[in-house]
Amino acid sequence: MTEMMKAVRLHEFGGPEVLRYEEAPRPVVGTGEVLVRVHAASLNPPDLYLRDGYRALPPEWRPSLDFPLILGTDISGVVAAIGANVPDFSIGDEVFSMVRFPHDLMIGSNAYAEYVKVPVSDLAIKPAGIDHIRAAGAPMSLLTAWQFLVEPGHDAPNPFQDFDHAPIALEGKTVLVNGAGGGVGHLAVQVAKWKGAHVIAVASGKHETVVRDLGADAFIDYTRQAAETIAQDVDLVIDAVGGSGMQRFLSVIRKNGALYLVNPIGFSGHEEATRRGITVSTAQVRSNGAQLSEAGRLLDDGTIRVVIDSEYPLSDASAAHQRASGGGIQGKIVLVAR
Template sequence: MLPKMMKAVQQHEFGGPEVLRYENAPMPVLKAGEVLVQVHAVGINPPDWYLREGYKMLPPEWQPQVTFPLVLGTDISGVVKAVAEDVKGFCIGDEVFAMVRFPSGLAGGSRGYAQYVSVPVSEIAVKPEGINHVHAASTPMSLLTAWQFLVDLGHDEPNPLQANRHAPVALDGKTVLVNGAAGGVGHFAVQVAKLKGARVIAVASGKHETLLRELGADGIIDYTKTKPEDLVRDVDLVVDAVGGPTTGRFLRTIKRGGALFPIFPLGFLETEEANKVGVTVSATQVRSNGMQLAELGRLLNSGVIRPVIDSTYPLADAGKAHERATRGHIQGKLVLEVLR
């Protein structure tokens, strides 16, 4: 018999980490096409703190309209506790992981910071046996982002970030520079590019060099000592996992006919300059995709791709995890562990 109430991290206003409250909340109501997952771990991602603050970096007309109390979180790993009558392929007791309702839940409809979450069956996949719930929860958004940018977009939805459809480029035998290579998306982008046959140059603080070489990076640039745009020329692709207004500095590092993929493209305005130097600039919005997650699960299970955990926190300490995020320089991912 499932309980009527659960514990969740809710917020009743926008603000800093201090607005996150661990408190009682109603259980999710299961709808057609969904499964109910008892959450064991929750991965933390930048959209979590963007939403916590109210997406202040967006123009007012783009800011999502939310209803409080708000529950953050998209990336979960746990055990199926109930299935809707129309659901096939998943059963009570299955261990699963998912990126829940993204970007459709951008205004707080994902509700991952909780003991239970309802998930559309199209968005879940069986958790890889070779990794635990903490590592599984750390992967969905960051790894799907790297995969959809670099390998397979996985959908035909209109691109909210540009007029044209994002198109990955061939990586075999190419040179790829990954900026922010030790972070959540970056450390997966390094591994995905290597998996697809690229030579990878990783840009990160020097303290991450050992890890990045273990993940397959062929070269390391310590940005605290050298500006990569002053050192590198003629790469085929730059994946800027930091992005933002400064991403234009990488245009000079890319050969004509190459590409620049800013993971966070907002604020980047130098598309005219990119056209002048013959560089394609393209970005996309990561989207939930259970089929892709199942494919990636096989790579995680075999160890071909491995997640890196910076640190873990109890769900009740979500505010402390967000405080850690504000300090930056995260190696891999932050994860919340859920008491059962």
């Protein structure tokens, strides 16, 4: 008999209201996999895009999927079962992970559930110094900041450009983080600071106290002043917002500096960047248990902190998605399964 669990499933594309909390088959681990009993899972932008059917993409790029789907990639929980060829984990271990991303980008990685199976290469021991809620909030956002600013951690082809992303050395450099109050942004501020940079944070004024507490040296409230009219001679801008107008930051970057785009779709400033001698680069974040383990040491000792915007029970995932769609998020939104 198939064992069952509770999960949040998608039977059609649409708004937050299409998410259903219901019975679903419990996954069975295979070789090189671990079954995790989920204590918490966090929301990320790809969850919203998939729920909506990737309507922002050109029609020919949209996936043709078989329903039902289970959304989500980021989890923290406890190992409940282990498949063959898994030497480094034991039942009862507390772990966290970004699950099978971007491999399951278009179909969901099944994190909004009581149980999820995780490839051992995606898994890391949860830092003892933080709880499951903060651990669940870390993986995608922290790995994005890490792979942009510290080490890509893989040699997979870059889907966005014909050259590999190569982080610049940050010691003594000036780094501007646009979207510093959000999931990726508040972690990018801390990673850049840890690497020795002088950090300018750009966000709405309500985030200033938190972002300065996380280590930002300067703060620009974009609702009062345009960042590109204030900042100057910046070595690196990392834009964690996306959308139109990303090229406006080229004017604040010094020659031989760089602009990193977390979401490059819509950027139209490549010719200007070449003229100014600025490198524009982006990357696709990828699951990496070894990097999570390395970054986890900084979570463990408090060097890097995960800010939680809000918590919702797994059964109320639709409300969590409604909150995510409302904007103005400070840090991460987390679903609590236990």
